[in-house]
Amino acid sequence: MRGSLNLRLASGLGRVSFAHVRLNRPGWARFSSSKPNDKPEETFTKLSDENDPQRNAFFQYSWGSWLKNDKLEKSKRETRFSIEGLNDVLSELYNQSRILAKSEEAEIPPPKFHRNLTVTLPHNLSVKNIGVVNPNEKVQIKTMASIHEGKHHRIYKIDTNAGKPFILRIPYALDGETNLAERLKSEVATMDFADLKLGLKVPKVYCYAAYSTNPIRQPFILEEFIEGELLMRQWSPLEEDAADGKSHIDKLNKVIEPLSEFQSRLLETEFTSYGSLYFAKDFSQTNEIAYEGETRPDLKNRWRVGPSTERCYWNKGSALSTEALKKFTGPWKADQPTAMIKALAELEVESAKARLALIEAGSSPEVADKSLLENQIRTYEDLAKASASLFNTNSSAIPNIKELFKPRLYHPDLDPMNMIVGKDGTSYLLDFESCCIKPFILQNCSQYVAYDGPKIYDLKEDVEGYEELNDAQKEQYKFMYKRTRNQHLWEAALNKNQSKLISAVAPPIKLLRCPYINCIERKNDDEYLLVEEALVQLKEVWDVFAKNKLVNAPEFPISYSDKQLEHHTNSLNSFHEKLISSPFAATQGWIPQDMFDNLVKAEMLVKDKDGNYAVNIGKQ
Numbered sequence: 001m002r003g004s005l006n007l008r009l010a011s012g013l014g015r016v017s018f019a020h021v022r023l024n025r026p027g028w029a030r031f032s033s034s035k036p037n038d039k040p041e042e043t044f045t046k047l048s049d050e051n052d053p054q055r056n057a058f059f060q061y062s063w064g065s066w067l068k069n070d071k072l073e074k075s076k077r078e079t080r081f082s083i084e085g086l087n088d089v090l091s092e093l094y095n096q097s098r099i100l101a102k103s104e105e106a107e108i109p110p111p112k113f114h115r116n117l118t119v120t121l122p123h124n125l126s127v128k129n130i131g132v133v134n135p136n137e138k139v140q141i142k143t144m145a146s147i148h149e150g151k152h153h154r155i156y157k158i159d160t161n162a163g164k165p166f167i168l169r170i171p172y173a174l175d176g177e178t179n180l181a182e183r184l185k186s187e188v189a190t191m192d193f194a195d196l197k198l199g200l201k202v203p204k205v206y207c208y209a210a211y212s213t214n215p216i217r218q219p220f221i222l223e224e225f226i227e228g229e230l231l232m233r234q235w236s237p238l239e240e241d242a243a244d245g246k247s248h249i250d251k252l253n254k255v256i257e258p259l260s261e262f263q264s265r266l267l268e269t270e271f272t273s274y275g276s277l278y279f280a281k282d283f284s285q286t287n288e289i290a291y292e293g294e295t296r297p298d299l300k301n302r303w304r305v306g307p308s309t310e311r312c313y314w315n316k317g318s319a320l321s322t323e324a325l326k327k328f329t330g331p332w333k334a335d336q337p338t339a340m341i342k343a344l345a346e347l348e349v350e351s352a353k354a355r356l357a358l359i360e361a362g363s364s365p366e367v368a369d370k371s372l373l374e375n376q377i378r379t380y381e382d383l384a385k386a387s388a389s390l391f392n393t394n395s396s397a398i399p400n401i402k403e404l405f406k407p408r409l410y411h412p413d414l415d416p417m418n419m420i421v422g423k424d425g426t427s428y429l430l431d432f433e434s435c436c437i438k439p440f441i442l443q444n445c446s447q448y449v450a451y452d453g454p455k456i457y458d459l460k461e462d463v464e465g466y467e468e469l470n471d472a473q474k475e476q477y478k479f480m481y482k483r484t485r486n487q488h489l490w491e492a493a494l495n496k497n498q499s500k501l502i503s504a505v506a507p508p509i510k511l512l513r514c515p516y517i518n519c520i521e522r523k524n525d526d527e528y529l530l531v532e533e534a535l536v537q538l539k540e541v542w543d544v545f546a547k548n549k550l551v552n553a554p555e556f557p558i559s560y561s562d563k564q565l566e567h568h569t570n571s572l573n574s575f576h577e578k579l580i581s582s583p584f585a586a587t588q589g590w591i592p593q594d595m596f597d598n599l600v601k602a603e604m605l606v607k608d609k610d611g612n613y614a615v616n617i618g619k620q
Contacts, residue, residue: 231419352380404501
């Protein structure tokens with residue numbers, strides 16, 4: 001990873017200093033308490049001088065480069081904000097804190113919406129949480145550090161003279177302003193729900209703004225800084241089995257169990273519809289409560305279920321207007337559990353049609369293959385057609401079928417990279433972006449343990465002639481075994497914590513939701529083939545599933561000609577060959593900056609006349 005950046009306000013000088021520092025443990029950046037080994041060199045700028053070019057590096061993306069369109073991709077991730085506006089927002093927080101300290105109100109107050117378009121959560125603004133400044137002082141930023149540049153947002157650590165650090169999270173402007181605003185509002189509301197209703201350990205949110213027309217001039221979340229280390233430091237997915245047959249499992253479960261316990265708590269609440277959580281004032285289109293049975297008056301009307309902020313609904317519609325996009329994002333009624341599958345498929349169809357129309361009109365800003373878009377349209381129309389038939393919601397063959405379809409909270413990033421262990425050993429889940437409410441039967445396994453390859457539970461029993469294989473072959477099977485083992489441990493933890501939901505991980509259920517999961521996880525145009533492949537596989541077993549009443553139609557709702565199947569097989573093979581020949585396809589051409597620099601230096605990456613890079617075949 002690239003090193004972080006620091007800003008420091010020199011005491012009494014009214015100036016901010018910049019410093020380039022390097023993190024001493026790559027991969028341990030998010031909310032890390034690590035410190036650089038060497039004292040950084042510093043330069044200075046006036047706090048009031050927003051146009052000082054020395055500030056630029058503090059806002060520019062630096063943790064990686066793209067093989068194509070690098071300059072454009074980095075410009076989308078520039079997070080220039082007003083340091084002076086941030087100081088004003090912090091000052092107002094401390095003003096509110098002083099007022100609240102005098103209040104004797106016992107109930108949790110609702111979020112406070114301000115005229116400057118920021119929103120504060122008053123119950124979090126205690127002296128214990130944010131500290132206090134001396135009566136004769138004003139709050140002042142002392143140091144700032146860029147500590148993480150993630151996929152979707154950048155994280156800054158803010159230190160003030162009040163003695164309590166803050167985290168400032170700024171999302172990248174990768175989508176339209178309205179789309180981004182919806183996701184940010186829902187994320188804060190979901191964190192608030194996890195804290196107040198579920199009692200989970202999450203960073204306390206102090207203030208947020210969904211639009212850039214606020215003093216900071218960027219959408220943002222200002223929240224608690226949690227000092228500790230990432231749970232990822234304890235994760236060793238390729239851990240060898242211990243001789244005692246147990247200690248390696250204990251080591252793996254030190255990571256799996258706390259994440260599974262978080263998942264279990266998130267699944268406890270049954271909501272009134274499918275979608276995502278918002279504060280009531282942020283989604284006023286309905287008066288329907290988010291869930292039944294709340295006895296606390298201060299929580300009963302705090303949240304609502306609104307449109308889904310799961311990324312698959314928002315990052316596919318670049319060719320659609322915001323209004324057109326809203327038709328596909330819900331919320332959906334609780335008695336229509338497969339409606340979101342159809343909506344996602346229809347969104348993919350409309351997006352591909354819009355892109356195709358631009359190409360045919362000669363006004364498309366992208367280079368795209370017309371036949372590829374036409375194949376996408378056909379595949380996603382097939383998925384929409386099959387959506388209502390994929391599950392028999394009244395099947396007696398699936399234990400606890402009604403429980404599997406209830407609206408439950410889904411966190412797409414239950415990952416050791418997203419959990420920090422505090423100094424006291426308490427685990428905190430950090431990032432709640434793109435959380436949504438959906439049936440558990442449609443919730444995919446956590447990505448850090450997800451594995452859809454050949455299952456190997458015992459090397460000697462499941463692999464014929466294992467002992468006679470060469471070392472390279474044995475390593476391949478060991479890798480499959482360890483991936484199988486890790487996923488099995490995750491599923492065992494689910495069975496321990498939520499046994500009524502365990503049938504969702506049965507192989508037939510995984511196969512039934514596979515077209516939908518592949519659609520959710522699609523990263524590029526070619527991956528429509530994975531959706532099509534999942535549908536083709538379902539067709540082969542549909543009669544058996546129908547006989548056992550797992551599905552909602554006696555016959556598979558899609559027919560394929562021999563010519564179509566042959567075309568699909570050839571296209572899928574070409575896709576896999578393309579992946580093999582493109583070493584950075586999985587990251588869409590993004591490469592960590594240190595690796596990128598080394599590859600360029602070694603002439604393994606070569607630059608063309610357009611400024612793009614390609615792998616030098618002769619150097620591989």
